[in-house]
Amino acid sequence: MSFSPLIRQLIDSLRVLPGVGQKTAQRMALQLLERDRSGGMRLSQALALAMEGVGHCQRCRTLSEEDVCGLCLDPRRDDSLLCVVEGPMDVHAVEQTGYRGRYFVLKGHLSPLDGLGPEAIGIPELLKRIDESAFTEVILATNPTVEGEATAHYIAQMLASKGVIASRIAHGMPLGGELELVDGGTLAHALNGRRPINL
Amino acid sequence: MSFSPLIRQLIDSLRVLPGVGQKTAQRMALQLLERDRSGGMRLSQALALAMEGVGHCQRCRTLSEEDVCGLCLDPRRDDSLLCVVEGPMDVHAVEQTGYRGRYFVLKGHLSPLDGLGPEAIGIPELLKRIDESAFTEVILATNPTVEGEATAHYIAQMLASKGVIASRIAHGMPLGGELELVDGGTLAHALNGRRPINL
Structure with a gap:
């Protein structure tokens, strides 16, 4: 004491x-x-x-004290590209690579054993946003872990009927790693090497 | 951004x-x-x-929100022993060893190059406390660094004329280390192996 x-x-x-x-x-x-x-x-x-x-942006659901965050409001960004990530820290990581499209932030990844299904992580809101917008490509940038891969695959299946390209960041980054921990150069390679998901 | x-x-x-x-x-x-x-x-x-x-205890000068801290008020502690340390974290470290005397907390160590002389680290207050109390031994538990050794040596010189034993914790602990980082067992050995300073 x-x-x-x-x-x-x-x-x-x-x-x-x-x-x-x-x-x-x-x-x-x-x-x-x-x-x-x-x-x-x-x-x-x-x-x-x-x-x-601090609450959540109504559009991309990242952390923000504004109703709509600065990234969503920025008129200079590419409205045809949507990048889907697992959390706000990943938005920051992807921003470092020079990506200038839009974002959607999930609440983590699908994890049925923890009771986290599509609704819990916000996939219905993601599909609604895609329906209401004019994205031509959705980049699935969930972490390259088993759960992240499953989440990306699930979303790609949901998008198959919508006429939107679903792509996955390239496996230039180590499997089992975390997006927010990787250096910007590796992440930039992963973004550039993205490929359509073959179902 | x-x-x-x-x-x-x-x-x-x-x-x-x-x-x-x-x-x-x-x-x-x-x-x-x-x-x-x-x-x-x-x-x-x-x-x-x-x-x-949180301010400082008026008696031992450790951090405390009371005018006199709990360690100084505790009547079960040994009033003949005073342990002098460089900071409040060191009090916590020495407490772990089972030491049950009193404390005096310096504001760091003597460092003439940084303009820190005896007044800056509180040595006059330490001498005043020793004069007003009935300590028979003052344990100098400053860090075993060059500055800590110099500080201990300086205080021992000040005490030489006062009829109080000035002892130094044993060099069981590595030179250049920091008191607050060492494990309790090593620090207990160092306390037990203390020796009078030979001027």
Whole structure:
């Protein structure tokens, strides 16, 4: 019990951050208290504003505090291309490659064992968006994992009757990896080498 | 610019945490927003409370929201032993070894090149505390670095005329390391193997 209650509470709270264990949380708490209280206050305010203010874009469903996000509103982007990803972090990763079409963000991937079917991850909304828009190609950029492949395959089947090309990012990237962790160059190769899905 | 302003602000703010770079901050921000908003709000509140409420114990100068911290108030501790450390994290580390004397927390170590002399790190307050108390031994548990050794040596010189034993934790621990990173067993050996400083 060598920390006072407020400090213990701060250390416990810091452990909600991914990858932060007990010892790291202690270092973070004490370093903020000893060296950067104004930074700590700014972080507190930024957290409160973001947790309360950030929702989802009505069009692409990425995280955004606006009803429609900046990427969806940008008139210079290619309205014939749609890129489907598993999460907001993947939008950021694909943006680094120079892709300038539109996006649709799923809530993860199909995972029947966890009870995550097409409705749970937003596939009906994706199909509705495609029906209402003029996309000629839908790039399925789910992660190259078993679940991501299954999700891409499922969506491609749904699109087969709609006259839209469903393509899959190339396997230039390692299987079992995560989209958000790969470098931009590899991801750019994967985007350029995309191929139609042969059902 | 694939993140909205509130999210960018959160990512920037997270980088005040030690060891958190751009990519880690992105993961943290999006994971909180996607999966644990209540945890994010709790963290925001804990940060605000701690940054505003935590000061320093008047007696041992560790971080505490009370005027005198729990360790200083505890009547069961040994009033004849004083352990001098470089920071509040070190108090926590020494507590793990089973040490049950009192503490004094310096503000780091002597570092003349950075303009940190005895006054800057609180040595006058340490000497005043020793004069006003009945310590028979002062354990100098500064880090086993060049600056930590110099700080311990300087304090030992100051204590030479006061009839108090100044001891130094044993070099069971690696030179150049940091007190807060070592395991409790090694630190316990170092505490047990302490020796008087021969001037």
